[in-house]
Amino acid sequence: MNALHLRNFTLLVNPASGGGAAPDAVVPVAQQLREAGCRVDVTYSPGPKAMDALVGAAVDRGDVVVSVGGDGMLSSLAGAVSLRGGTLGLLPAGRGNDFARMLGVPDDPRDQARLLLEGVVRRVDLLSLTLGDAGPRRVAGSVYSGVDARAGEIVDTAHWLPKQLQYPYAALRALATYTPARYRVSVDGEVRHYDAANVVVANSSFYGKGMKIAPHATLDDGLLDIIVIEAAGKLDLMRSLPKVYDGRHVELDQVTVLTGRRVEISADARVPVPVGGDGEPLGVLPALSAAPAVVEILPGALAVIA
Known part of the structure; x- marks a missing residue:
């Protein structure tokens, strides 16, 4: 140079x-x-x-x-x-x-x-999350709620394990203790309801140390990939966990894949539904009776060397 x-x-x-x-x-x-x-x-x-x-x-x-x-x-x-x-x-x-x-x-x-x-400097999309009274927060990879947010909380306490085991341990423990939630998910104004274990709004394909949660996501298409994993038996969810590492989970009947530019999410459950983004805890989802959390795509918002 x-x-x-x-x-x-x-x-x-x-x-x-x-x-x-x-x-x-x-x-x-x-x-x-x-x-x-x-x-x-x-x-x-x-x-x-x-x-x-x-x-x-x-x-x-x-x-x-x-x-x-x-x-x-x-x-x-x-x-x-x-x-x-x-x-x-x-x-x-x-x-x-x-x-x-x-x-x-x-x-x-x-x-x-x-x-x-x-x-090369390339432009990639970011996510904008509005949750509760906090102002918009920019997130790079994904915003997730439910089991995976709970796993994110658990992995922060699993430093006693070797690094390669921390995420699988956290995922299995979260699945073993999860309770499904009743979600309201609006994608570009089209409303759907689910009894679900997890809802992910993704910009990147990967989270959880290599889990290919949104296999068709790209960083520069101006679209969000929404992955809904509907409620199932705990053992069934545990058995399907290996499929997440290569993206085959999206072929399962209980998995719905959507795309859009603006997503509104709220949920009711016996306990508050946690929300995370890029490995960080961000709060809990609003109840169905409250103003929803909002995730929007910010096309080409970031210049990054890649």
């Missing part, structure tokens, strides 16, 4: 990602970027409010903002970078790394550095 066209980088690191893996992951990549002649600033996450200021300063300098961490870190930075009109890079160092998987970000540090230096 011609020195006149070198990119400069601000690497924002979540030191807790991947059980503390992020600080080690950033070192070889930052070194290679500096050896290539780039200006590289590495900052460890001081908290969400300070991160917004750091993103603003980096974009104002013309830096590529690089998320060093997991999907939650990536999602928060994607929203901030997109609102500022900047460019995002990814250095996956979390447990799931599903958005990086969708973009094809390599695992080897040398290849990661090469991608940051030479990769």
Whole structure:
């Protein structure tokens, strides 16, 4: 790459990602970027409010903002970078790394550095979630409610397990204890009702460390993929879990796949239905009698190196 066209980088690191893996992951990549002649600033996450200021300063300098961490870190930075009109890079160092998987970000540090230096900047969609009184929140990969949101809560307490077992353990435990909910799902104004275990509104195909929950989703089609997994016996749901890893679950009778640009969701259940997004707990779904949660697609909202 011609020195006149070198990119400069601000690497924002979540030191807790991947059980503390992020600080080690950033070192070889930052070194290679500096050896290539780039200006590289590495900052460890001081908290969400300070991160917004750091993103603003980096974009104002013309830096590529690089998320060093997991999907939650990536999602928060994607929203901030997109609102500022900047460019995002990814250095996956979390447990799931599903958005990086969708973009094809390599695992080897040398290849990661090469991608940051030479990769094409492409525009991808983001999700906008409005839930309760909070203002719109930008999410990169997916918003999910029900069993999978409960699994997300469980995986945060499963650090005692090897990384490769944390998500399967959390999924099975969530399935073993789930109670179905009565959902109201409106897609572009068309209302449907389901007794369901899970409803996912996806931009990316992957979540839960490689589960291909929305196999036909793409990041730049301007559409949401909505996956409804209707209530079934707990053993049946557990038996079907392996199918999620290659996308075959969408062939099951209890799975409905929809597409649209705006989704409204509410639900009644014996206990509040949790909501998550990109590995982070986001609250609970409104009851059927309340104003619904709203998820909308933001076409081409984010510039990312991929």
